[in-house]
Amino acid sequence: MAVLFIAVSTVSVKTILSGLKPLIIIIVLTGLLNMFYTSGTVLVEFWIIKITREGIINAAYMVSRIIMLITATFMLTYTTSPLSLTDGLERLLSFLKRFKVPIHELSMMMSIALRFIPTLIEETGKIMNAQNARGADFDTGGLVKKAKAMIPLLVPLFISAFKRADELAVAMESRCYHGGEGRTRMRVLRMRAADWVVIALSIMLCVASWLLRGVTL
Amino acid sequence: MSVPILKTEGLTHVYSQGTPFETTAVENVDFQAERGEYLAVIGHTGSGKSTFIQHLNGLIRPTSGRVLFDGEDISKSKEKLRNIRFKVGMVFQYPEYQLFEETVYKDIAYGPGNMKLSKSEIDERVREAAAFTGLSEDLFEKSPFELSGGQKRRVAIAGIMAMRPEVLILDEPTAGLDPVGREDILANIRKYHDSMGSTIIMVSHSMEEVAKNAQRLVVMSGGHIVMDGSPAQVFEHGRELTEMGLDIPIAAQIAMKLRDMGLSVDKSVFTVKQLADSLVRMGRKDCD
Ligand SMILES: Nc1ncnc2c1ncn2[C@@H]1O[C@H](COP(=O)(O)OP(=O)(O)OP(=O)(O)O)[C@@H](O)[C@H]1O
Ligand SMILES: [Mg+2]
Numbered sequence: 001m002a003v004l005f006i007a008v009s010t011v012s013v014k015t016i017l018s019g020l021k022p023l024i025i026i027i028v029l030t031g032l033l034n035m036f037y038t039s040g041t042v043l044v045e046f047w048i049i050k051i052t053r054e055g056i057i058n059a060a061y062m063v064s065r066i067i068m069l070i071t072a073t074f075m076l077t078y079t080t081s082p083l084s085l086t087d088g089l090e091r092l093l094s095f096l097k098r099f100k101v102p103i104h105e106l107s108m109m110m111s112i113a114l115r116f117i118p119t120l121i122e123e124t125g126k127i128m129n130a131q132n133a134r135g136a137d138f139d140t141g142g143l144v145k146k147a148k149a150m151i152p153l154l155v156p157l158f159i160s161a162f163k164r165a166d167e168l169a170v171a172m173e174s175r176c177y178h179g180g181e182g183r184t185r186m187r188v189l190r191m192r193a194a195d196w197v198v199i200a201l202s203i204m205l206c207v208a209s210w211l212l213r214g215v216t217l
Numbered sequence: 218m219s220v221p222i223l224k225t226e227g228l229t230h231v232y233s234q235g236t237p238f239e240t241t242a243v244e245n246v247d248f249q250a251e252r253g254e255y256l257a258v259i260g261h262t263g264s265g266k267s268t269f270i271q272h273l274n275g276l277i278r279p280t281s282g283r284v285l286f287d288g289e290d291i292s293k294s295k296e297k298l299r300n301i302r303f304k305v306g307m308v309f310q311y312p313e314y315q316l317f318e319e320t321v322y323k324d325i326a327y328g329p330g331n332m333k334l335s336k337s338e339i340d341e342r343v344r345e346a347a348a349f350t351g352l353s354e355d356l357f358e359k360s361p362f363e364l365s366g367g368q369k370r371r372v373a374i375a376g377i378m379a380m381r382p383e384v385l386i387l388d389e390p391t392a393g394l395d396p397v398g399r400e401d402i403l404a405n406i407r408k409y410h411d412s413m414g415s416t417i418i419m420v421s422h423s424m425e426e427v428a429k430n431a432q433r434l435v436v437m438s439g440g441h442i443v444m445d446g447s448p449a450q451v452f453e454h455g456r457e458l459t460e461m462g463l464d465i466p467i468a469a470q471i472a473m474k475l476r477d478m479g480l481s482v483d484k485s486v487f488t489v490k491q492l493a494d495s496l497v498r499m500g501r502k503d504c505d
Contacts, residue, residue: 123314129276130315133307134376135299135331152327155317159362 019074020067027066034059082114087189104179112168120161127156220288221249222416223273223305223384227282230268234280242268244440245282250384255410255417257427260437261462266420267310269437270386273418274305303332306382310389312373313366321364321372322357328380339379346379349412350405367398374402378409384416385409391426399423403430428452428466428487436463449485468492 040054090107131152138149230243242265260266271277272284275291275298284291291301318324329339350371361372391399410417421427434451436444438461444451452469472486483495
């Protein structure tokens with residue numbers, strides 16, 4: 001099933017495998033532990049190691065679960081930019097507008113927050129350097145001392161974040177932004193064949209696992 | 218000659234090594250600064266100036282090569298590195314974002330406070346630094362965030378001067394200021410240089426500025442030092458500088474044009490006064 005998903009997306013198998021690479025140790029470890037520590041009918045016995053039938057099945061389950069979990073999240077983030085993700089979320093939740101929930105504003109906040117994460121990280125580095133040059137010491141001493149040492153970092157960071165927010169608000173207003181009412185989109189989200197296939201496959205997967213829930217090998 | 222106060226040997230810095238974003242910002246730079254010198258580092262955007270100077274007080278570690286202060290490797294121990302930070306003061310580009318204290322006084326005192334000096338010593342240094350940067354003492358109890366941009370810049374520079382660094386490094390200290398503000402800050406730096414006898418290393422984009430202030434110019438391009446000498450020596454290579462995307466002082470430009478027209482204007486002309494003198498001399502010769 002996962003294979004089919006991958007086929008529909010245009011992400012190459014190689015990129016996905018490289019995404020799994022950092023987690024290979026966890027996957028192997030989970031597999032081995034499940035294999036050795038499940039009791040049941042013994043298949044192979046060797047010194048202190050006992051491999052049981054149930055163990056192998058369990059291990060296969062766990063490993064495939066982890067791999068599926070990772071590929072699914074990986075595929076989502078790889079095929080969908082954070083921007084279209086928030087757009088999509090806005091569409092899906094737009095029914096809440098009827099209950100006066102400001103969905104457009106919330107999703108605008110989310111995309112702005114996402115956009116400014118790298119900027120804030122860069123800013124933190126700059127301020128840290130500047131305070132280091134004045135002899136600030138961020139990494140020695142006890143908890144209280146460390147917390148105090150953060151003040152010269154946090155104050156300028158907050159100030160510049162507020163200033164940036166102010167500037168952004170002015171910039172948006174001067175371009176006549178006034179909330180979501182009647183706004184058209186530059187990129188319109190449209191369902192394509194691939195999207196329908198993924199939805200169909202997902203539904204099939206859910207149904208299949210529900211039907212098979214009691215079955216054991 | 219005595220030991221240079223700062224020296225780099227084969228200094229190389231590569232950002233994001235081993236990733237597709239690998240950039241060699243500084244490559245194999247051998248540089249030295251003598252005690253009490255006023256030198257300027259110039260180069261176009263992205264030529265590696267900021268990266269280079271941040272090595273000089275150990276904020277960035279070299280990928281390869283060494284930085285020596287007074288003949289000693291600065292990254293020998295953590296203790297040593299912290300001490301170097303006080304001896305080599307660094308004023309960053311747009312330093313106003315480093316202000317954080319409630320009052321101007323406290324902010325200037327932050328650096329000296331980290332040096333574990335006595336209260337009276339700190340007080341003396343804060344007043345001295347404020348005097349150097351032309352900040353009046355009525356501002357001491359104000360919040361640094363109530364000040365104008367130019368005043369904030371002065372507070373930030375005073376915060377470094379108050380540590381009485383032996384080497385003062387400034388990364389484009391006049392960026393974003395009006396002409397009067399620029400002139401003031403440059404005069405402040407000159408005053409500090411003359412009365413403390415410290416070494417000044419200033420990064421700048423403005424050739425007029427460096428022509429007027431620096432005793433020596435270091436030109437960077439593509440992560441290398443491509444020229445190093447007195448302003449007169451460097452501005453002789455007007456055409457190469459222009460090709461590197463750098464401006465040259467207006468007087469040097471005029472001199473270059475006049476030479477192209479066949480007049481024998483001195484090659485080492487780079488200030489308006491020199492240009493005028495040179496033209497007057499030529500005029501005399503013609504009269505003879
Ligand atoms: N933190 C960083 N991570 C990755 N690359 C960087 C980083 N900082 C600078 N660079 C790269 O290193 C090179 C030199 O940058 P540097 O900031 O030293 O230039 P500069 O001469 O100070 O430029 P400017 O005059 O614009 O300040 C540039 O190509 C830049 O893209
Ligand atoms: Mg720079």
